[in-house]
Amino acid sequence: MYQLIVVGGGPAGIAAAIAARRQGMKTLLVERYGFLGGMATAGLVTPFMHTLGAGGLYQELLERLNKWDAIKDNRFFDGELMKLVLDEWLLEEGVEILFHALLTDVKVEDGCIKSVTVSGKGQEISLSASYFIDGTGDGDLAALAGAPMNIGRESDGLCQPMTTCFQVGGIDVGIDDTYMDAYKARKPLTELYLEAKKEGRIKNPRENVLIFPTTRTGEIHFNTTRIVGKNPVSLFELTEAELEARKQIIELFSLLKEKVLAFKNAYITRIATQIGVRESRTIIGAYQLTEEDVLSGRKFPDGIGKCSYPIDIHSPQGEGTRISTLKAGDWYEIPYTALYTPSLKNLLVAGRCISSTHEAQASLRIMPTCMVTGQAAGTAAALAEAQKLTVDQVPADELIRVLKAEGADLR
Numbered sequence: 295m296y297q298l299i300v301v302g303g304g305p306a307g308i309a310a311a312i313a314a315r316r317q318g319m320k321t322l323l324v325e326r327y328g329f330l331g332g333m334a335t336a337g338l339v340t341p342f343m344h345t346l347g348a349g350g351l352y353q354e355l356l357e358r359l360n361k362w363d364a365i366k367d368n369r370f371f372d373g374e375l376m377k378l379v380l381d382e383w384l385l386e387e388g389v390e391i392l393f394h395a396l397l398t399d400v401k402v403e404d405g406c407i408k409s410v411t412v413s414g415k416g417q418e419i420s421l422s423a424s425y426f427i428d429g430t431g432d433g434d435l436a437a438l439a440g441a442p443m444n445i446g447r448e449s450d451g452l453c454q455p456m457t458t459c460f461q462v463g464g465i466d467v468g469i470d471d472t473y474m475d476a477y478k479a480r481k482p483l484t485e486l487y488l489e490a491k492k493e494g495r496i497k498n499p500r501e502n503v504l505i506f507p508t509t510r511t512g513e514i515h516f517n518t519t520r521i522v523g524k525n526p527v528s529l530f531e532l533t534e535a536e537l538e539a540r541k542q543i544i545e546l547f548s549l550l551k552e553k554v555l556a557f558k559n560a561y562i563t564r565i566a567t568q569i570g571v572r573e574s575r576t577i578i579g580a581y582q583l584t585e586e587d588v589l590s591g592r593k594f595p596d597g598i599g600k601c602s603y604p605i606d607i608h609s610p611q612g613e614g615t616r617i618s619t620l621k622a623g624d625w626y627e628i629p630y631t632a633l634y635t636p637s638l639k640n641l642l643v644a645g646r647c648i649s650s651t652h653e654a655q656a657s658l659r660i661m662p663t664c665m666v667t668g669q670a671a672g673t674a675a676a677l678a679e680a681q682k683l684t685v686d687q688v689p690a691d692e693l694i695r696v697l698k699a700e701g702a703d704l705r
């Protein structure tokens with residue numbers, strides 16, 4: 295019997311597990327893959343987006359990545375080294391880990407989760423705990439427990455597009471030094487891409503080529519495939535999305551090899567293990583964060599994290615990306631009430647599936663902020679356990695005090 299089970303080992307889940315463990319909870323982290331990191335590793339999303347308010351465990355992760363020489367400019371990290379850094383970190387903290395375990399069922403009695411079932415290799419294992427945290431990104435645990443959920447935008451339920459990230463190495467920067475700097479390379483590559491789109495050779499609906507540096511010279515990270523109109527929690531639609539995104543990779547990679555001299559001998563170094571999901575289910579919590587909260591820089595008495603990243607919506611339908619920024623230097627707060635739903639007494643939610651509208655989620659979904667909500671959820675679970683409280687009874691001022699003592703950047 296565990297005191298806490300965290301399902302999902304992405305940025306939110308790892309932060310939740312470490313935070314709870316540091317407060318003394320016997321914690322199990324359950325993950326469907328054989329490594330941690332979520333989108334940061336399986337999704338090959340290797341730049342951190344910057345925001346105010348990402349202190350605490352996120353800063354500790356940066357320190358660890360720097361020690362391994364696995365990150366450039368505190369932003370672009372090596373997705374493979376990230377796996378090693380996270381193994382080492384979680385084990386040092388004393389978090390127990392169960393890999394290759396897919397959450398498939400949840401038992402609830404009187405609004406309390408009693409156990410979860412994980413499946414793999416022909417086995418079904420039932421695991422019990424006093425508290426549970428959903429760090430699955432897709433809200434699988436909350437949905438299986440019967441929590442009220444939302445998916446996509448209010449008007450039509452469409453989510454942000456999915457993207458399979460890939461990285462190309464062997465780019466000859468001696469031939470053309472434009473490709474030393476991925477930001478400089480965006481313009482010529484986009485011109486070529488748009489020309490090929492006009493000719494019908496490129497079918498990707500995206501409006502430009504979105505690329506970032508990696509930790510290596512002669513290698514570029516591509517965040518540029520775009521799959522629209524598919525439901526990220528339908529297995530059939532996910533399959534179609536995986537296949538279509540990899541077709542887009544072939545289209546673009548072969549175009550670059552053929553038309554750009556510096557790419558003549560280039561090769562694909564990595565393709566993400568799974569298609570990247572920006573948005574899917576979110577819980578409908580005690581409070582749902584909105585676009586107005588984000589853009590007005592709203593502060594809450596129970597604010598457990600802050601964020602200044604803009605609303606960044608890749609069009610769910612086709613071309614275009616909408617960016618709406620906060621006032622310079624301002625930030626909004628994420629209230630504790632966005633991390634639970636009143637109908638479940640021992641479940642907290644962290645990361646990109648917390649209670650937020652399509653628009654607000656498009657800001658708080660970045661990895662540093664997912665770690666912030668993870669740290670808050672793990673800490674809240676420990677406070678609840680210590681006093682045998684339901685999650686809605688956790689005193690917010692006490693939670694904020696402990697988070698600050700653990701390095702969180704709060705008022």
Ligand SMILES: Cc1cc2nc3c(=O)[nH]c(=O)nc-3n(C[C@H](O)[C@H](O)[C@H](O)COP(=O)(O)OP(=O)(O)OC[C@H]3O[C@@H](n4cnc5c(N)ncnc54)[C@H](O)[C@@H]3O)c2cc1C
Pocket residue numbers: 301302303304305306307324325326327330331332333334336337339340341342343395396397398429430431432434456457458459517569570571572644645646647659660661662664
């Ligand atoms: C293409 C793309 C580009 C992005 N770009 C950036 C960027 O540049 N910078 C940035 O900071 N953020 C970026 N983001 C956002 C960010 O990567 C995610 O929002 C963030 O990783 C979400 O963290 P999470 O922990 O909530 O979920 P995830 O990272 O999705 O992790 C969820 C974890 O739960 C596991 N899991 C899921 N379901 C189950 C189950 N049923 N049983 C067991 N385990 C399960 C998964 O395997 C995974 O390890 C991007 C996202 C995408 C998709």
